Amino acid sequence: MSPSVPTRPAADPAGRPAVSLRDAKLGYGNRLLWDGLNLDIAPGEFLAVLGANGSGKTSFLKVLLGMAPLSSGSLTFDGEPARRGHRSIGYVPQQKHFPPDTPLRARDLVGLGVDGHKWGIRLRGRAYRHRVDELLAQVGATQYARIPVGMLSGGEQQRLRIAQALAPNPKVLLCDEPLLSLDLNHQKAVSALVGQQAKGNGTAVVFVTHEINPILEHVDRVLYLAGGRFTVGTPAEVMTTKVLSRLYGTHVEVLHSKGRIVVVGMPEAVIDGHPEGLPDGWPADDLAEGA
């Protein structure tokens, strides 16, 4: 629950963690995002990563993806040192639209998750087609399976990315705000699907989100980032006025109403995220002034 106390997995405490961070620190220049993070994520555990804009949620995923090195400390997957391009890691990136002329149909995109790691000519038999159909059905995309992806709405494209990430049945699934641009029904469906992937298939899920409510029933633990600090625990432990006020260093109110959680009164300095001053190496003058 605090930076100095090692946190333990909520599920399968006897087994080897899917992801393990030890004394991990991440900072950019004079900007500290987190330090002293000891975190084991168990197979089948669903971890939500919450925090204001700029608190370091995406950076946390980038570290897990091997795209950003830790400033110090260590990271292992299934006991092995982290490396980029791990096939056992699935990733749903923050949403970007496909260009309208992208030469892929919806089912081709999902199919890349099934056999995209293979080189050369692919022999796509019945098993391949069956798996693609199954994934399309799971995210409610069967109806638009043959439409080019660039002609689909943001939410429709997002559902395909989720199907693609689930295709190899990853040991670890990293999701960067996957519910953005989904309507309420699809938020629920996709959350349930990811929850089922965790509980049914033993996938460790790391789910970055601004909004805990759509996933609340599936979440085992929360990693809450704020102003260079963090706290970890179950939603009931973390999402309280006392804990978040201590984390933010000022009074914030956590309201619970009809099964929903609302955090009110986060300080602007944390929402904005940036400390006074420029990062190392940047000139103090406005670059545009001399132009």
Ligand SMILES: Nc1ncnc2c1ncn2[C@@H]1O[C@H](COP(=O)(O)OP(=O)(O)OP(=O)(O)O)[C@@H](O)[C@H]1O
């Ligand atoms: N490569 C980098 N070099 C320097 N600073 C960076 C780099 N990447 C991220 N940052 C800084 O780290 C902070 C955290 O960024 P990050 O994208 O992780 O935040 P976030 O919590 O995901 O925010 P949001 O909710 O807005 O998506 C940002 O303020 C950003 O300026």
